[in-house]
Amino acid sequence: MTLAARTPLYLDDLQVGQIFRGQDRVLVDAAAIKAYARQFDPQPFHLDETAAAGTIFGGLAASGWHTASITMRLMAIDGPPLAGGIVGGSLDELRWPKPVRPGDTLRIECEILEVIPSKSRPEQGRVKMRTTTFNQHDEPVQMIVANLVVPRRRQAAVG
Amino acid sequence: MTLAARTPLYLDDLQVGQIFRGQDRVLVDAAAIKAYARQFDPQPFHLDETAAAGTIFGGLAASGWHTASITMRLMAIDGPPLAGGIVGGSLDELRWPKPVRPGDTLRIECEILEVIPSKSRPEQGRVKMRTTTFNQHDEPVQMIVANLVVPRRRQAAVG
Numbered sequence: 001m002t003l004a005a006r007t008p009l010y011l012d013d014l015q016v017g018q019i020f021r022g023q024d025r026v027l028v029d030a031a032a033i034k035a036y037a038r039q040f041d042p043q044p045f046h047l048d049e050t051a052a053a054g055t056i057f058g059g060l061a062a063s064g065w066h067t068a069s070i071t072m073r074l075m076a077i078d079g080p081p082l083a084g085g086i087v088g089g090s091l092d093e094l095r096w097p098k099p100v101r102p103g104d105t106l107r108i109e110c111e112i113l114e115v116i117p118s119k120s121r122p123e124q125g126r127v128k129m130r131t132t133t134f135n136q137h138d139e140p141v142q143m144i145v146a147n148l149v150v151p152r153r154r155q156a157a158v159g
Numbered sequence: 160m161t162l163a164a165r166t167p168l169y170l171d172d173l174q175v176g177q178i179f180r181g182q183d184r185v186l187v188d189a190a191a192i193k194a195y196a197r198q199f200d201p202q203p204f205h206l207d208e209t210a211a212a213g214t215i216f217g218g219l220a221a222s223g224w225h226t227a228s229i230t231m232r233l234m235a236i237d238g239p240p241l242a243g244g245i246v247g248g249s250l251d252e253l254r255w256p257k258p259v260r261p262g263d264t265l266r267i268e269c270e271i272l273e274v275i276p277s278k279s280r281p282e283q284g285r286v287k288m289r290t291t292t293f294n295q296h297d298e299p300v301q302m303i304v305a306n307l308v309v310p311r312r313r314q315a316a317v318g
Contacts, residue, residue, distance in 0.1 A: 036228075039228075039232070040228040040229065040231050040232045041228075041231045041232065041235055042232070042235055042236065043235050043244045043245065044244070045244065045246075055243070055244070056243060056244075056246055056308065063231065064247065065224070065227055065228050065231045068224055068227065069195075069198075069199040069200075069224050069228060070199065072199050072200045072222065072224045073198070073199045073200065073201070076200055076201055076202050077201065084214070084215060085202045085203070085204065085214070085215075086202065087204075087215055088223065088255075089254065089255055089256070090252065090253060090254040090255065091250070091252065091253040091254075092252065093249065093250065093251065093252075094249060094250040094253055095248065095249040095250075096247075096248055096249065097248070149215065
Protein backbone atom coordinates (compact mmCIF):
# COMPACT_ATOMS: atom_id res chain seq x y z
CA MET A 1 0.00 0.00 0.00
CA THR A 2 1.31 3.41 -0.90
CA LEU A 3 -0.17 6.51 0.61
CA ALA A 4 -1.00 9.25 -1.83
CA ALA A 5 -1.22 11.86 0.91
CA ARG A 6 -0.02 12.07 4.48
CA THR A 7 -3.46 11.78 6.09
CA PRO A 8 -2.89 10.95 9.77
CA LEU A 9 -3.63 7.33 10.66
CA TYR A 10 -5.24 6.39 13.98
CA LEU A 11 -5.25 3.01 15.68
CA ASP A 12 -8.70 2.46 14.16
CA ASP A 13 -7.23 2.81 10.65
CA LEU A 14 -4.63 0.07 11.07
CA GLN A 15 -5.02 -3.66 10.39
CA VAL A 16 -2.72 -6.61 10.86
CA GLY A 17 -0.93 -7.35 7.60
CA GLN A 18 -0.96 -3.81 6.23
CA ILE A 19 2.30 -2.96 4.48
CA PHE A 20 3.63 0.55 3.91
CA ARG A 21 6.34 0.74 1.26
CA GLY A 22 8.53 3.80 1.51
CA GLN A 23 9.10 5.89 -1.61
CA ASP A 24 12.24 7.68 -0.44
CA ARG A 25 15.81 6.48 -0.96
CA VAL A 26 18.72 7.58 1.24
CA LEU A 27 22.23 7.37 -0.18
CA VAL A 28 24.82 6.42 2.43
CA ASP A 29 28.24 7.57 1.27
CA ALA A 30 31.64 7.19 2.93
CA ALA A 31 31.56 10.76 4.24
CA ALA A 32 28.24 10.15 6.02
CA ILE A 33 29.46 6.83 7.46
CA LYS A 34 32.57 8.50 8.88
CA ALA A 35 30.73 11.59 10.14
CA TYR A 36 28.26 9.47 12.13
CA ALA A 37 31.10 7.26 13.40
CA ARG A 38 33.21 10.19 14.58
CA GLN A 39 30.29 11.40 16.64
CA PHE A 40 28.75 8.15 17.88
CA ASP A 41 30.70 4.99 17.00
CA PRO A 42 34.43 5.78 16.71
CA GLN A 43 35.69 2.31 15.83
CA PRO A 44 38.21 1.67 13.01
CA PHE A 45 35.80 -0.27 10.75
CA HIS A 46 33.44 2.73 10.65
CA LEU A 47 36.08 5.48 10.39
CA ASP A 48 38.73 4.60 7.86
CA GLU A 49 38.92 2.37 4.76
CA THR A 50 42.48 1.17 5.42
CA ALA A 51 41.93 0.39 9.08
CA ALA A 52 38.64 -1.32 8.21
CA ALA A 53 40.25 -3.69 5.70
CA GLY A 54 41.86 -5.77 8.45
CA THR A 55 38.74 -6.11 10.61
CA ILE A 56 35.79 -8.50 10.71
CA PHE A 57 34.00 -6.20 8.22
CA GLY A 58 36.77 -6.41 5.61
CA GLY A 59 36.16 -2.79 4.61
CA LEU A 60 34.36 0.37 5.63
CA ALA A 61 30.84 -0.29 6.95
CA ALA A 62 28.21 1.94 8.52
CA SER A 63 27.59 1.61 12.24
CA GLY A 64 24.44 -0.39 12.84
CA TRP A 65 23.22 2.57 14.89
CA HIS A 66 23.73 4.80 11.86
CA THR A 67 21.52 2.45 9.84
CA ALA A 68 19.00 2.57 12.69
CA SER A 69 19.12 6.38 12.71
CA ILE A 70 18.60 6.59 8.93
CA THR A 71 15.73 4.13 9.29
CA MET A 72 14.17 6.39 11.92
CA ARG A 73 14.42 9.32 9.49
CA LEU A 74 12.68 7.26 6.82
CA MET A 75 9.99 6.16 9.28
CA ALA A 76 9.36 9.78 10.30
CA ILE A 77 9.12 11.24 6.80
CA ASP A 78 8.15 8.24 4.66
CA GLY A 79 6.62 5.62 6.97
CA PRO A 80 2.96 5.29 7.95
CA PRO A 81 1.81 8.79 8.99
CA LEU A 82 0.65 7.78 12.45
CA ALA A 83 -1.38 10.38 14.32
CA GLY A 84 0.81 11.60 17.16
CA GLY A 85 3.99 10.55 15.38
CA ILE A 86 6.20 7.48 15.53
CA VAL A 87 6.45 6.95 19.30
CA GLY A 88 7.88 3.71 20.61
CA GLY A 89 8.85 2.60 24.08
CA SER A 90 10.56 -0.61 23.12
CA LEU A 91 11.69 -2.98 20.40
CA ASP A 92 11.23 -6.72 20.51
CA GLU A 93 14.19 -7.29 18.24
CA LEU A 94 16.77 -5.53 16.12
CA ARG A 95 18.91 -7.35 13.57
CA TRP A 96 21.57 -6.22 11.15
CA PRO A 97 21.88 -9.17 8.74
CA LYS A 98 24.24 -7.39 6.36
CA PRO A 99 26.53 -4.36 6.66
CA VAL A 100 25.68 -1.08 4.94
CA ARG A 101 28.54 -0.11 2.61
CA PRO A 102 29.55 3.24 1.06
CA GLY A 103 27.28 3.91 -1.92
CA ASP A 104 24.33 1.88 -0.67
CA THR A 105 20.89 3.46 -0.95
CA LEU A 106 18.34 2.52 1.67
CA ARG A 107 14.56 2.34 1.74
CA ILE A 108 12.05 0.91 4.21
CA GLU A 109 8.97 -1.27 4.36
CA CYS A 110 6.74 -1.31 7.43
CA GLU A 111 4.31 -4.13 8.23
CA ILE A 112 1.64 -4.00 10.92
CA LEU A 113 1.91 -7.15 13.07
CA GLU A 114 -0.48 -6.40 15.94
CA VAL A 115 -3.11 -3.76 16.78
CA ILE A 116 -4.14 -3.77 20.44
CA PRO A 117 -6.53 -1.18 21.91
CA SER A 118 -5.64 -0.24 25.48
CA LYS A 119 -8.08 -1.37 28.16
CA SER A 120 -6.99 1.20 30.71
CA ARG A 121 -6.55 4.12 28.29
CA PRO A 122 -9.41 4.21 25.77
CA GLU A 123 -7.82 7.09 23.88
CA GLN A 124 -4.88 5.00 22.62
CA GLY A 125 -3.50 1.56 21.86
CA ARG A 126 -0.38 -0.33 21.00
CA VAL A 127 0.82 -1.33 17.55
CA LYS A 128 3.58 -3.81 16.86
CA MET A 129 5.26 -2.90 13.59
CA ARG A 130 8.12 -4.54 11.72
CA THR A 131 10.31 -2.17 9.75
CA THR A 132 12.73 -3.71 7.28
CA THR A 133 15.45 -1.57 5.75
CA PHE A 134 16.60 -2.68 2.30
CA ASN A 135 19.63 -1.75 0.23
CA GLN A 136 19.57 -1.15 -3.55
CA HIS A 137 19.83 -4.92 -4.16
CA ASP A 138 16.64 -5.50 -2.12
CA GLU A 139 18.71 -7.19 0.57
CA PRO A 140 17.58 -6.53 4.14
CA VAL A 141 20.24 -4.65 6.11
CA GLN A 142 18.12 -4.12 9.22
CA MET A 143 14.95 -5.53 10.75
CA ILE A 144 13.27 -4.10 13.82
CA VAL A 145 10.00 -4.93 15.54
CA ALA A 146 8.82 -1.88 17.48
CA ASN A 147 6.01 -1.41 19.98
CA LEU A 148 4.36 1.90 19.17
CA VAL A 149 1.79 4.00 21.01
CA VAL A 150 -0.94 5.15 18.60
CA PRO A 151 -3.94 7.36 19.46
CA ARG A 152 -7.50 6.28 18.71
CA ARG A 153 -10.01 8.41 16.85
CA ARG A 154 -12.01 10.51 19.24
CA GLN A 155 -15.23 8.61 19.88
CA ALA A 156 -18.59 10.32 19.62
CA ALA A 157 -20.03 10.97 23.08
CA VAL A 158 -22.70 8.47 24.11
CA GLY A 159 -25.92 9.24 26.01
CA MET B 160 34.58 -3.66 38.03
CA THR B 161 36.47 -0.70 36.68
CA LEU B 162 39.29 -1.13 34.24
CA ALA B 163 42.43 0.80 35.06
CA ALA B 164 43.77 0.38 31.53
CA ARG B 165 42.21 -0.50 28.18
CA THR B 166 43.80 -3.95 27.90
CA PRO B 167 41.89 -5.84 25.19
CA LEU B 168 39.53 -8.48 26.50
CA TYR B 169 39.04 -11.78 24.67
CA LEU B 170 36.18 -14.22 25.03
CA ASP B 171 38.38 -16.19 27.43
CA ASP B 172 38.57 -13.16 29.75
CA LEU B 173 34.82 -12.75 30.17
CA GLN B 174 32.56 -14.40 32.73
CA VAL B 175 28.82 -14.33 33.27
CA GLY B 176 27.96 -11.71 35.89
CA GLN B 177 30.90 -9.39 35.18
CA ILE B 178 29.87 -5.74 35.34
CA PHE B 179 31.69 -2.88 33.67
CA ARG B 180 30.76 0.54 35.05
CA GLY B 181 31.51 3.41 32.72
CA GLN B 182 33.44 6.39 34.05
CA ASP B 183 32.43 8.88 31.37
CA ARG B 184 29.41 11.15 31.49
CA VAL B 185 27.78 12.66 28.39
CA LEU B 186 25.74 15.84 28.78
CA VAL B 187 22.72 15.93 26.48
CA ASP B 188 21.67 19.54 25.96
CA ALA B 189 18.79 20.97 23.93
CA ALA B 190 21.10 21.88 21.04
CA ALA B 191 22.34 18.28 20.74
CA ILE B 192 18.78 16.89 20.96
CA LYS B 193 17.63 19.17 18.15
CA ALA B 194 20.72 18.62 15.99
CA TYR B 195 20.26 14.84 16.07
CA ALA B 196 16.53 15.22 15.45
CA ARG B 197 16.98 17.50 12.44
CA GLN B 198 19.21 14.86 10.87
CA PHE B 199 17.53 11.62 11.92
CA ASP B 200 14.21 12.04 13.75
CA PRO B 201 12.48 15.24 12.65
CA GLN B 202 9.37 15.00 14.84
CA PRO B 203 8.03 17.98 16.84
CA PHE B 204 8.73 16.51 20.30
CA HIS B 205 12.45 16.25 19.45
CA LEU B 206 12.80 19.56 17.57
CA ASP B 207 11.10 22.38 19.41
CA GLU B 208 10.17 23.08 23.05
CA THR B 209 6.85 24.76 22.23
CA ALA B 210 5.69 22.12 19.76
CA ALA B 211 6.79 19.40 22.20
CA ALA B 212 4.69 20.76 25.05
CA GLY B 213 1.45 19.56 23.47
CA THR B 214 2.65 16.02 22.69
CA ILE B 215 2.79 12.74 24.58
CA PHE B 216 6.25 13.78 25.89
CA GLY B 217 4.97 17.05 27.43
CA GLY B 218 8.22 18.78 26.51
CA LEU B 219 11.42 18.40 24.52
CA ALA B 220 12.86 14.88 24.69
CA ALA B 221 15.75 13.20 22.91
CA SER B 222 14.97 10.68 20.18
CA GLY B 223 15.39 7.16 21.53
CA TRP B 224 17.80 6.58 18.64
CA HIS B 225 19.84 9.54 19.84
CA THR B 226 20.06 7.90 23.27
CA ALA B 227 21.05 4.66 21.53
CA SER B 228 23.72 6.49 19.51
CA ILE B 229 25.17 8.15 22.63
CA THR B 230 25.14 4.75 24.33
CA MET B 231 27.11 3.31 21.41
CA ARG B 232 29.68 6.07 21.83
CA LEU B 233 29.99 5.27 25.52
CA MET B 234 30.31 1.53 24.77
CA ALA B 235 33.07 2.21 22.23
CA ILE B 236 35.16 4.51 24.41
CA ASP B 237 34.15 3.54 27.94
CA GLY B 238 32.67 0.03 27.80
CA PRO B 239 34.52 -3.27 28.09
CA PRO B 240 37.54 -3.02 25.73
CA LEU B 241 36.65 -6.10 23.70
CA ALA B 242 39.36 -7.34 21.36
CA GLY B 243 38.13 -6.66 17.85
CA GLY B 244 35.77 -3.91 19.04
CA ILE B 245 32.10 -3.81 19.93
CA VAL B 246 30.58 -5.80 17.06
CA GLY B 247 26.98 -6.94 17.30
CA GLY B 248 24.69 -8.52 14.76
CA SER B 249 21.51 -8.28 16.78
CA LEU B 250 19.76 -7.15 19.92
CA ASP B 251 17.31 -9.28 21.88
CA GLU B 252 15.60 -6.20 23.27
CA LEU B 253 15.75 -2.45 23.44
CA ARG B 254 13.72 -0.42 25.92
CA TRP B 255 13.46 3.27 26.65
CA PRO B 256 11.72 3.37 30.05
CA LYS B 257 12.12 7.13 30.50
CA PRO B 258 12.76 10.02 28.11
CA VAL B 259 16.11 11.82 28.06
CA ARG B 260 15.57 15.51 28.73
CA PRO B 261 17.73 18.58 28.01
CA GLY B 262 20.43 18.79 30.70
CA ASP B 263 20.54 15.07 31.46
CA THR B 264 23.95 13.45 31.77
CA LEU B 265 24.24 9.82 30.73
CA ARG B 266 26.52 6.96 31.76
CA ILE B 267 26.47 3.23 31.08
CA GLU B 268 26.83 -0.07 32.87
CA CYS B 269 27.47 -3.29 30.96
CA GLU B 270 26.78 -6.76 32.36
CA ILE B 271 27.90 -10.02 30.78
CA LEU B 272 24.89 -12.36 30.57
CA GLU B 273 26.23 -15.24 28.45
CA VAL B 274 29.62 -16.35 27.08
CA ILE B 275 29.33 -18.98 24.34
CA PRO B 276 32.37 -20.27 22.43
CA SER B 277 31.57 -21.05 18.80
CA LYS B 278 31.66 -24.72 17.83
CA SER B 279 32.15 -24.07 14.14
CA ARG B 280 34.59 -21.15 14.50
CA PRO B 281 37.13 -21.89 17.24
CA GLU B 282 38.68 -18.42 16.90
CA GLN B 283 35.61 -16.62 18.24
CA GLY B 284 32.43 -16.80 20.27
CA ARG B 285 29.28 -14.97 21.17
CA VAL B 286 28.66 -12.79 24.20
CA LYS B 287 25.27 -11.59 25.33
CA MET B 288 25.70 -8.25 27.10
CA ARG B 289 23.14 -5.99 28.74
CA THR B 290 23.95 -2.30 28.59
CA THR B 291 21.91 0.01 30.77
CA THR B 292 22.10 3.76 30.24
CA PHE B 293 21.44 5.85 33.35
CA ASN B 294 20.68 9.53 33.79
CA GLN B 295 22.14 11.70 36.57
CA HIS B 296 19.41 10.48 38.97
CA ASP B 297 20.52 6.86 38.42
CA GLU B 298 17.27 6.19 36.55
CA PRO B 299 17.55 3.83 33.56
CA VAL B 300 16.71 5.61 30.32
CA GLN B 301 17.65 2.72 28.03
CA MET B 302 18.30 -1.00 28.31
CA ILE B 303 19.61 -3.14 25.50
CA VAL B 304 20.67 -6.77 25.33
CA ALA B 305 23.15 -7.23 22.48
CA ASN B 306 24.65 -10.33 20.91
CA LEU B 307 28.32 -9.58 20.29
CA VAL B 308 31.01 -11.42 18.35
CA VAL B 309 34.19 -11.64 20.44
CA PRO B 310 37.50 -13.22 19.38
CA ARG B 311 39.21 -15.91 21.46
CA ARG B 312 42.83 -15.78 22.52
CA ARG B 313 45.05 -17.51 20.02
CA GLN B 314 45.59 -21.03 21.32
CA ALA B 315 49.07 -22.50 21.55
CA ALA B 316 49.67 -25.03 18.78
CA VAL B 317 49.40 -28.61 19.93
CA GLY B 318 51.64 -31.54 18.88
